[in-house]
Amino acid sequence: MKKINKIMLWFLIIFFSIFILVNIAVSLFAKPILVQQLEKNLKLHTSLGSISVGLPFSINLNNLEIGDLFRADQISVTPNIFGFFAGKIILSNMTLVNPVIKLEQANDGSLSLPRSESKDKPGQKQKQKQKAAPIYLTSLIIKNGKLTFIDRKIDPTGYKIILGKINANISKVMLPPSSLKTNFNVALDFLNPDAQKLGGLNFSGWIDFGLKDMDGALSVKDLDLTYFSPYYGNFISSKKLLSARINISAFFKSKNNALDIATNFRLSDLTYAPQEEQPEGELPEFSLAQNALDLFTDKHGNLILDFNISTKLDNPNITIGELEKVILKAAAKNLSRQSPETLIKKVSDNIEQFKAIGKNLESIFKGE
Numbered sequence: 001m002k003k004i005n006k007i008m009l010w011f012l013i014i015f016f017s018i019f020i021l022v023n024i025a026v027s028l029f030a031k032p033i034l035v036q037q038l039e040k041n042l043k044l045h046t047s048l049g050s051i052s053v054g055l056p057f058s059i060n061l062n063n064l065e066i067g068d069l070f071r072a073d074q075i076s077v078t079p080n081i082f083g084f085f086a087g088k089i090i091l092s093n094m095t096l097v098n099p100v101i102k103l104e105q106a107n108d109g110s111l112s113l114p115r116s117e118s119k120d121k122p123g124q125k126q127k128q129k130q131k132a133a134p135i136y137l138t139s140l141i142i143k144n145g146k147l148t149f150i151d152r153k154i155d156p157t158g159y160k161i162i163l164g165k166i167n168a169n170i171s172k173v174m175l176p177p178s179s180l181k182t183n184f185n186v187a188l189d190f191l192n193p194d195a196q197k198l199g200g201l202n203f204s205g206w207i208d209f210g211l212k213d214m215d216g217a218l219s220v221k222d223l224d225l226t227y228f229s230p231y232y233g234n235f236i237s238s239k240k241l242l243s244a245r246i247n248i249s250a251f252f253k254s255k256n257n258a259l260d261i262a263t264n265f266r267l268s269d270l271t272y273a274p275q276e277e278q279p280e281g282e283l284p285e286f287s288l289a290q291n292a293l294d295l296f297t298d299k300h301g302n303l304i305l306d307f308n309i310s311t312k313l314d315n316p317n318i319t320i321g322e323l324e325k326v327i328l329k330a331a332a333k334n335l336s337r338q339s340p341e342t343l344i345k346k347v348s349d350n351i352e353q354f355k356a357i358g359k360n361l362e363s364i365f366k367g368e
Contacts, residue, residue, distance in 0.1 A: 071100050308326075
């Protein structure tokens, strides 16, 4: 028994000695090589506080900073040893602690992302390069992340959209190994430049990229819609909104690539800016979506829409025209919730707008 204990003791001493030596070697040699490679490939100044190896086998990068694009307090990843024998790089349990990403869109629509540059001269044949091993990520965890998007296309001074308190857990199911089913849970806050909360978002469920099936739930809570007015313009309302709060519950169901999104859309706390009088004899412009919101709100200025969007999981797409039809059909359901007196007043106050609907409205309700 004493002999076994002695062997175990020596095993632990040797193991931890090797572990310490590996950490020293990684810190001395791997750190400068990694920084050099990142700068070479991304063309951005890179700094790294330290790199270490953890137990049972993980690589930890501490205080990584890549230009103004990215920084994180820690990045931890566990390589899959068996993947190397198959000629693949499989990374498990990648964890990002306090990551910060900053993206800018220029007025020409280009993003501030690193671009690879070809070193081949004109007329010179490109040499055959060894094909890099494919990289697979089986799990991603984000803790307290932040994304700042600066849009100079919509505003030359730079319009900021900030996502804060990003927490995410995205992982591929391990059995069977061939499955492409992935579980996800993402939560974040919308913030203004003063770090005040504009609303929250939560998206959770699973998606199978192989079978093209999905079951997920999206929730947007108490989002201050007016902050995003440069993007929606007068689509939400033909009148300028001073305040509006939006709540959305959407359920994503897909089977064999047929995606159905059942949506509950609630718009409340609507406050309008004073509207200029329409010139006499001139009909107001009519947009189905924006006027549907103006005309079908209840007496408290709230609008509740229940509608379904049908599209493809691998290519989700719906045109503005299709969205207008969906919105108007859903808004019409609100008529049953309103009193006859309210309906009569709305029709009399907006008779000219109702005239402008014409055949468009009739074709929609006929299902065309």
